[in-house]
Amino acid sequence: MLEKDTICAVSTPPGEGGIGIIRISGPEAVVIAQKIFRARIEKTVAGAASHSIRYGHVVDLETSDVVDEVLLTVMRAPATYTKEDIVEINCHGGTLPLSRTLKLLLRAGARQAEPGEFTKRAFLNGRIDLAQAEAVMDIIHARTELSHRAANEQLLGGLSGEVTDLRDRLLSLLAAVEAGIDFPEEDIETGTGKPLSQEIEEVGSGIERLLESFTFGRIVREGFGTAIVGRPNVGKSSLLNALLRQDRAIVTDVPGTTRDVIEEFLNIDGVPIRIIDTAGIRETHDMVEQEGVRRSIAAIEKADIVLVVLDRSAPLHEGDRKVLEQVRAKRSILVLNKADLPRSIDLPDSDERCIDVSCRTGEGLDELRKAISETVREGAGTAGEHAWAVNQRHRTALEQAQSGIEKALGAARAQMSPEFIALDLRASLDSLGLIIGATYTEDILERIFNDFCIGK
Ligand SMILES: Nc1nc2c(ncn2[C@@H]2O[C@H](COP(=O)(O)OP(=O)(O)OP(=O)(O)O)[C@@H](O)[C@H]2O)c(=O)[nH]1
Numbered sequence: 001m002l003e004k005d006t007i008c009a010v011s012t013p014p015g016e017g018g019i020g021i022i023r024i025s026g027p028e029a030v031v032i033a034q035k036i037f038r039a040r041i042e043k044t045v046a047g048a049a050s051h052s053i054r055y056g057h058v059v060d061l062e063t064s065d066v067v068d069e070v071l072l073t074v075m076r077a078p079a080t081y082t083k084e085d086i087v088e089i090n091c092h093g094g095t096l097p098l099s100r101t102l103k104l105l106l107r108a109g110a111r112q113a114e115p116g117e118f119t120k121r122a123f124l125n126g127r128i129d130l131a132q133a134e135a136v137m138d139i140i141h142a143r144t145e146l147s148h149r150a151a152n153e154q155l156l157g158g159l160s161g162e163v164t165d166l167r168d169r170l171l172s173l174l175a176a177v178e179a180g181i182d183f184p185e186e187d188i189e190t191g192t193g194k195p196l197s198q199e200i201e202e203v204g205s206g207i208e209r210l211l212e213s214f215t216f217g218r219i220v221r222e223g224f225g226t227a228i229v230g231r232p233n234v235g236k237s238s239l240l241n242a243l244l245r246q247d248r249a250i251v252t253d254v255p256g257t258t259r260d261v262i263e264e265f266l267n268i269d270g271v272p273i274r275i276i277d278t279a280g281i282r283e284t285h286d287m288v289e290q291e292g293v294r295r296s297i298a299a300i301e302k303a304d305i306v307l308v309v310l311d312r313s314a315p316l317h318e319g320d321r322k323v324l325e326q327v328r329a330k331r332s333i334l335v336l337n338k339a340d341l342p343r344s345i346d347l348p349d350s351d352e353r354c355i356d357v358s359c360r361t362g363e364g365l366d367e368l369r370k371a372i373s374e375t376v377r378e379g380a381g382t383a384g385e386h387a388w389a390v391n392q393r394h395r396t397a398l399e400q401a402q403s404g405i406e407k408a409l410g411a412a413r414a415q416m417s418p419e420f421i422a423l424d425l426r427a428s429l430d431s432l433g434l435i436i437g438a439t440y441t442e443d444i445l446e447r448i449f450n451d452f453c454i455g456k
């Protein structure tokens with residue numbers, strides 16, 4: 001159902017800035033803008049050519065008050081963000097010019113837009129598909145170059161293209177199978193001459209490849225979870241501060257200084273890292289510290305990688321062994337801290353990578369950064385030319401599609417009647433369609449666009 005009313009919203013973030021932009025979209029956009037605008041030279045908004053700018057004032061016609069000095073851009077359907085008529089008003093970037101102008105627009109007949117409603121219209125009007133609409137928000141949220149590049153690629157239609165290719169293949173398979181339904185005595189032949197089961201398998205591996213990019217997608221969106229762990233006083237918080245290059249966490253020579261988990265965002269070579277400082281792990285009777293230790297252990301479980309900090313100026317401690325035991329199942333890097341002091345640690349045999357650092361002098365930190373970013377790249381499967389950043393919603397749809405493929409494959413191999421194979425192929429096709437919005441429900445749209453900002 002296409003909505004036909006005209007919506008408006010402030011599209012720039014709240015606060016003060018050079019300019020603030022109000023966007024109006026819908027069939028009445030030009031007419032409504034005209035009602036609150038007085039051009040400096042005798043010109044109407046209605047007469048403006050598409051994609052042209054008028055200079056003038058926003059005026060409250062009831063009181064003749066001049067509300068703001070503005071530039072007004074007229075963009076006519078269909079070559080606009082929403083494929084509807086759009087007017088954008090560049091106001092002064094303060095709270096009042098924007099809120100007063102918005103109020104006038106609402107009075108003139110526009111409706112306040114819901115979060116993401118402009119982008120939702122772009123989708124409903126067929127300018128972009130659902131995966132591209134999601135990419136818009138990924139672009140806005142991107143905090144590193146890698147995240148931004150992945151989101152851009154998705155907006156440009158990279159993921160959508162892959163999904164569409166798979167759907168096209170499924171569609172032609174389905175046509176072949178359904179042709180078989182008309183001629184049950186014939187063997188099912190596909191256009192390429194390959195056996196049906198092989199064709200189905202190939203679509204399945206295409207889906208599998210997309211599913212594999214989920215880890216990469218999670219990392220570019222949420223950051224690579226990196227937990228700093230170790231027994232008390234080895235320099236975990238010092239490491240957090242050194243990596244962040246700021247005095248974020250309290251550092252003292254009292255063991256048990258950090259009580260709570262501290263999470264910060266770090267950009268290493270464009271890779272987003274969510275770095276987590278934890279309370280030193282030890283047995284303690286202090287209730288607060290006990291809770292801290294419990295949280296440290298939970299953080300280890302959730303992390304993509306753990307940095308196990310050891311004080312290399314002291315012999316290996318029973319507490320270190322306990323921590324090493326704790327992280328055994330995890331990918332980890334051993335950080336031998338306090339390299340500015342004489343070394344007295346002797347390490348147990350371990351396959352994990354060891355890096356000597358000194359949080360005091362900064363020695364070894366670059367090597368550690370490099371090791372973290374290499375681990376991310378190895379683990380995230382970014383080796384290919386393109387790495388699609390599949391999100392959780394895409395993953396669920398891909399898994400459903402894969403299950404349809406498996407059933408179809410089973411049916412084809414068991415030489416079941418074509419109706420059954422067709423049913424499963426159709427289910428798989430529909431699941432893939434959810435990703436790009438070839439099939440969608442109001443519920444899906446609500447879930448996606450409710451996370452958007454107002455004005456986008
Ligand atoms: N010489 C030297 N001292 C360090 C280094 N890094 C940390 N320290 C000292 O080690 C002590 C403990 O540092 P923290 O960073 O608070 O240690 P922590 O592991 O966070 O300790 P808890 O929060 O108690 O678990 C402080 O006195 C730091 O100044 C280093 O590279 N060299």
Ligand SMILES: [Mg+2]
Pocket residue numbers: 236237238249250257258278279280
């Ligand atoms: Mg600490």
